[in-house]
Amino acid sequence: MSRRNPFDELEELFERMQENFESAARMWEPEEFDAGLPVSATAGGMSVDLEDTGEELVLTGDLPGFETEDIDVRVMDGTLQVSAEHEEETEEKAGEYVRRERRESSVSRSIGLPVAVDEEEITATYNNGVLTVRMPKRDAESQGTQIDVN
Numbered sequence: 370m371s372r373r374n375p376f377d378e379l380e381e382l383f384e385r386m387q388e389n390f391e392s393a394a395r396m397w398e399p400e401e402f403d404a405g406l407p408v409s410a411t412a413g414g415m416s417v418d419l420e421d422t423g424e425e426l427v428l429t430g431d432l433p434g435f436e437t438e439d440i441d442v443r444v445m446d447g448t449l450q451v452s453a454e455h456e457e458e459t460e461e462k463a464g465e466y467v468r469r470e471r472r473e474s475s476v477s478r479s480i481g482l483p484v485a486v487d488e489e490e491i492t493a494t495y496n497n498g499v500l501t502v503r504m505p506k507r508d509a510e511s512q513g514t515q516i517d518v519n
Contacts, residue, residue: 414476
């Protein structure tokens with residue numbers, strides 16, 4: 370029967386710690402953007418996919434554990450902002466003992482949109498923990514207004 374070398378276990382522990390530190394450091398570094406989405410999918414607390422279907426941009430995001438009224442979706446200055454916040458409080462009484470628990474969870478994410486969208490026609494649905502935001506693209510002609518100079 371061979372004994373495990375305690376130094377091997379320490380080395381494994383240090384390797385796991387290094388991976389955790391590197392992962393945490395990546396969350397604080399400025400991120401490179403590719404079509405408006407950060408390279409790291411979990412950087413803002415929720416995983417998202419942004420798809421360009423030709424006619425519209427469709428964002429699909431995972432928000433398990435939230436209710437529809439917990440979710441706030443906005444488009445401002447070419448950026449889609451999604452945030453969700455949920456608070457829960459439970460109380461149990463058993464004899465002389467009272468147990469209270471409070472749980473609060475929140476996530477937010479800002480995604481730069483690669484093209485202009487028609488903000489009046491945006492729709493959002495939430496079903497089984499998945500948020501879907503449909504953003505029709507704005508017509509090229511409607512990106513500005515001609516102003517006559519007198």
